[in-house]
Amino acid sequence: AQKITQTQPGMFVQEKEAVTLDCTYDTSDPSYGLFWYKQPSSGEMIFLIYQGSYDQQNATEGRYSLNFQKARKSANLVISASQLGDSAMYFCAMRETPNTGANSKLTFGKGITLSVRP
Amino acid sequence: NAGVTQTPKFQVLKTGQSMTLQCAQDMNHEYMSWYRQDPGMGLRLIHYSVGAGITDQGEVPNGYNVSRSTTEDFPLRLLSAAPSQTSVYFCASRDSYYYGYTFGSGTRLTVV
Numbered sequence: 621a622q623k624i625t626q627t628q629p630g631m632f633v634q635e636k637e638a639v640t641l642d643c644t645y646d647t648s649d650p651s652y653g654l655f656w657y658k659q660p661s662s663g664e665m666i667f668l669i670y671q672g673s674y675d676q677q678n679a680t681e682g683r684y685s686l687n688f689q690k691a692r693k694s695a696n697l698v699i700s701a702s703q704l705g706d707s708a709m710y711f712c713a714m715r716e717t718p719n720t721g722a723n724s725k726l727t728f729g730k731g732i733t734l735s736v737r738p
Numbered sequence: 739n740a741g742v743t744q745t746p747k748f749q750v751l752k753t754g755q756s757m758t759l760q761c762a763q764d765m766n767h768e769y770m771s772w773y774r775q776d777p778g779m780g781l782r783l784i785h786y787s788v789g790a791g792i793t794d795q796g797e798v799p800n801g802y803n804v805s806r807s808t809t810e811d812f813p814l815r816l817l818s819a820a821p822s823q824t825s826v827y828f829c830a831s832r833d834s835y836y837y838g839y840t841f842g843s844g845t846r847l848t849v850v
Contacts (some may be wrong), residue, residue, distance in 0.1 A: 624780075626780075642772070653837055655839075659815075663826065663846075664841070664843050664844065665830075667838060711780060713839075724769045724771075724832050724834075724839075725786060725796065726783070726830070728780040728781040728782070729780055730772075730778060731782040734765060735786050
């Protein structure tokens with residue numbers, strides 16, 4: 621069974637509008653972390669946002685916010701006021717071990733392509 | 739600049755050749771890992787290490803070897819390259835006391 625599911629094959633959004641990228645996860649570990657990464661056409665992996673399983677509030681980083689619904693095991697990324705530079709592949713990822721541990725395997729979803737239209 | 743350095747950036751190999759992808763970090767991170775990225779598959783873990791002298795297999799280890807003789811370096815070896823190993827390879831490291839991962843810029847490998 622997939623641990624991270626990203627089912628949207630491709631998303632389009634108009635510049636300056638908001639967009640939500642979906643991510644669901646599967647784990648029985650009570651302590652885990654959820655990440656979103658951006659991969660532009662240049663290929664590098666850019667960290668966007670992190671949510672810990674025990675964090676009480678949804679994470680926010682500038683125009684990025686994470687809609688964390690623990691009971692539904694979803695961790696959707698919301699990008700507000702989309703910009704042309706947001707066009708990229710977006711990956712959701714999960715680490716299942718406690719934060720202060722050396723064993724830190726990161727499991728990725730298959731990714732979502734976002735295209736921002738002018 | 740502090741970070742994860744991967745070399746080479748691009749490589750073309752013939753089937754059966756061997757090579758080593760280099761990964762070095764200067765942040766004293768205990769955890770290092772190798773991923774491969776294939777279209778439609780996301781990033782899949784090949785091998786990882788939780789410290790010098792300690793390595794373990796990830797999701798797709800077949801055809802790859804690793805070793806970790808120092809904290810800084812974590813090379814990935816392809817002993818006999820196959821076309822199925824054509825991929826983009828990323829190295830990533832992490833400190834035990836911070837949630838974030840630092841990724842290298844990737845190595846694009848083509849096996850013909």
